[in-house]
Amino acid sequence: xxxxxxxxxxxxxxxxxxxxxxxxxxxxxxxxxxxxxxxxxxxxxxxxxxxxxxxxxxxxxxxxxxxxxxxxxxxxxxxxxxxxxxxxxxxxxxxxxxxxxxxxxxxxxxxxxxxxxxxxxxxxxxxxxxxxxxxxxxxxxxxxxxxxxxxxxxxxxxxxxxxxxxxxxxxxxxxxxxxxxxxxxxxxxxxx
Amino acid sequence: xxxxxxxxxxxxxxxxxxxxxxxxxxxxxxxxxxxxxxxxxxxxxxxxxxxxxxxxxxxxxxxxxxxxxxxxxxxxxxxxxxxxxxxxxxxxxxxx
Numbered sequence: 001x002x003x004x005x006x007x008x009x010x011x012x013x014x015x016x017x018x019x020x021x022x023x024x025x026x027x028x029x030x031x032x033x034x035x036x037x038x039x040x041x042x043x044x045x046x047x048x049x050x051x052x053x054x055x056x057x058x059x060x061x062x063x064x065x066x067x068x069x070x071x072x073x074x075x076x077x078x079x080x081x082x083x084x085x086x087x088x089x090x091x092x093x094x095x096x097x098x099x100x101x102x103x104x105x106x107x108x109x110x111x112x113x114x115x116x117x118x119x120x121x122x123x124x125x126x127x128x129x130x131x132x133x134x135x136x137x138x139x140x141x142x143x144x145x146x147x148x149x150x151x152x153x154x155x156x157x158x159x160x161x162x163x164x165x166x167x168x169x170x171x172x173x174x175x176x177x178x179x180x181x182x183x184x185x186x187x188x189x190x191x192x
Numbered sequence: 193x194x195x196x197x198x199x200x201x202x203x204x205x206x207x208x209x210x211x212x213x214x215x216x217x218x219x220x221x222x223x224x225x226x227x228x229x230x231x232x233x234x235x236x237x238x239x240x241x242x243x244x245x246x247x248x249x250x251x252x253x254x255x256x257x258x259x260x261x262x263x264x265x266x267x268x269x270x271x272x273x274x275x276x277x278x279x280x281x282x283x284x285x286x287x288x
Contacts, residue, residue: 001204003197003280009204010277013211016227017219077256080223081216 017081025180026071028139032174034064039165046159085133096126116161120150120168127172138179142172197283200245201276205230205238210273213248213265221261239263247272 001009038057045054099122107115128143130136149164156164201207208228212219225235239261242248247269251262265273 001202001207003283006197006202006207006280007277007284009207010211013208013227014215017212017215080226081219084217086217 023134023180024071024075024184025177025182026075027068028173028177028180030064030067030071030177032169032172032177034060035169036166036174039162039169043159043162043166046162089130089133092126092129096122114154116153116158116165117150120146120153120164123168123172124150131176136176136180138176139172142168142176145171197279198272198276200241200247201272203238205234206242207276209235209238209242209263210247210265210269213263214270214273218262218264221263224263242269245272 038060041057042055045051100119103115103118103122106112107118112118124143124146127139127146131139131141131143146168149168153161153164201210205228208230209224212224212227221232221235221239224230224239225232228235230238239248239250243250247266249264249266251264253260253262
């Protein structure tokens with residue numbers, strides 16, 4: 001093996017391993033659809049019939065934790081390697097989930113008018129961090145969009161703040177989820 | 193010609209394994225076999241050599257009742273790899 005061949009082999013192997021860094025996109029699709037669905041239903045409800053019981057649709061965000069855990073377990077089992085950033089990203093998303101969970105209680109206990117802005121600001125943090133760390137532009141844009149909608153939500157009254165949440169969830173998670181899913185399925189096809 | 197290059201790393205399969213383990217935090221034996229296209233026997237021998245040199249850690253566990261071998265590069269392995277790449281680059285530069 002010559003020096004040139006050695007360098008080529010190193011580059012080829014690193015490229016092969018890096019090419020496998022594919023997220024299935026299921027988590028992003030799940031949360032993108034659940035959050036946008038809940039906020040859209042709430043928005044339509046507020047604009048039309050105004051039935052309080054319909055706002056219980058937000059319970060879906062708690063129920064969605066179950067498929068999220070199943071997705072995480074399945075992905076962990078199927079993965080034959082572990083990347084360096086997996087633990088960091090996992091830590092960021094878990095702390096985000098805990099912060100959102102606590103915020104629900106804070107806003108339930110103390111009334112605050114700009115709650116959509118706080119949620120959106122928080123949504124932007126792990127989304128931007130993931131996009132930045134994985135060099136995945138759609139999530140980077142998604143994170144920035146969350147912050148932009150956080151600012152916008154301060155200028156539009158309720159229930160239009162719900163539309164800001166719908167748009168942010170679609171841009172930050174649903175669309176990147178679709179892109180990740182299509183990349184994942186394409187990669188899976190070529191590996192078979 | 194390549195006397196100064198690390199003989200442990202200057203082997204096609206061992207270098208391929210170390211290169212993959214540089215890119216990921218840890219990898220299963222089956223993953224390394226898929227990526228290197230090596231036979232299980234040959235890969236097992238080369239992994240043992242890397243382990244004996246202290247360049248990788250090998251952990252044997254069970255996953256869904258099946259034995260699982262996980263390989264991870266050690267700090268010594270990272271240093272050796274970096275030195276190997278530096279030696280290669282300097283060799284190629286001298287040759288130029």
